[in-house]
Amino acid sequence: MARRTADDTRRLLLDAGLQLLLERGASAGVQHIRLQEVLRNVGLTTGAAYRIWADQTEYHRDLAIAMVRLRFASPTANVAAAIADAASMDDVIRAATREHVSNAELFHLEPESRASHAFTTALALRTAAGAWPELREASAQRHAESVAAYAAMYAELMEGFGYRMRTPLTVDDFAEVLAALGEGFAVRAAEGLIHPTYEIAEGDELAPGQWSLFGLAVRALADSFFVPKDPSAAEAATGSGQEPS
Known part of the structure; x- marks a missing residue:
């Protein structure tokens, strides 16, 4: 040997x-x-x-x-699987944010879940990255890898559903904001706080369907960050009583 x-x-x-x-x-x-x-x-x-x-x-x-x-899969693997059958941008946002919230809550619901523990433990260590320069560097590298992966996925989704970024914003800006928001909700889950969910009915002032609070926040950000490439699509969506997502 x-x-x-x-x-x-x-x-x-x-x-x-x-x-x-x-x-x-x-x-x-x-x-x-x-x-x-x-x-x-x-x-x-x-x-x-x-x-x-x-x-x-x-x-x-x-x-x-x-x-x-440590990663057990690519940063976007779970989300990509969750949105595979999405038929609209609303479906994408609902499914993707539900997947993120579920993974974060698994930290408490399923202690044996290696993926949820890996994500939450790495996140906790990153908040203390100031202790060692080498840890700050590793944390920054992980963040950059995640943002790049998500930015590429968002760009592909926007192209597929006919959206573009509002000038002068970029898809990297959108990915950075969602990373901060998603990690914040993950910290709440690690604290054992229950994530709010809502059943939005037809006729309410939000897009109908089942939404998490994270999902509603992402939808609001999507409205602020990008618009349909075809202006008539926005007019049609507004005329039907729904704001373009």
């Missing part, structure tokens, strides 16, 4: 620490993941760790960075 390299040991100990974080969630924090426990779980001695990290603080830093970088 080939001898384990320092990189192999480093990866093994970080993976074991990530497993503990995913089991315990954001409330544990990296400071509560003891290196001795990690070593015991993988059957290694203290010397194996301290040949890589000078102390436990350095291990915690690298564990936090690894957690922030």
Whole structure:
């Protein structure tokens, strides 16, 4: 059997620490993941760790960075699946925001959900990114990757449903706002706060259907950020009693 390299040991100990974080969630924090426990779980001695990290603080830093970088799928994978059958922009917004809210609430409803724990734990660590420059860099990189992925998806949806951005705004601006809003609602879910939902009836002053509060906020932003490419589409939508989404 080939001898384990320092990189192999480093990866093994970080993976074991990530497993503990995913089991315990954001409330544990990296400071509560003891290196001795990690070593015991993988059957290694203290010397194996301290040949890589000078102390436990350095291990915690690298564990936090690894957690922030961890993804089980592309940023838009769940949303893309949720909106696959959407027939209108309203359907897209309802389905996408419902998926986001559901994933955030899984943190409490399904403790075994690795994806929900990964997202919420990474988000919690990003709020404390000022502790280490390397963590700030990893957090900024994760954010940039997510915004780029969502901006590309939004651009494709706008093209497919016949919308354009209002000048001088860009689709990246829209993605940045939705990222901030979505992460804010995820923090609320991590606090155990129930996300409000509404059944909008025909004749109400909002688009009819079942909406989450997040969904209604995104719809309002969509009205502010983009318009139909064809002005007659806006006139038709207004004439039917609905504002263009």
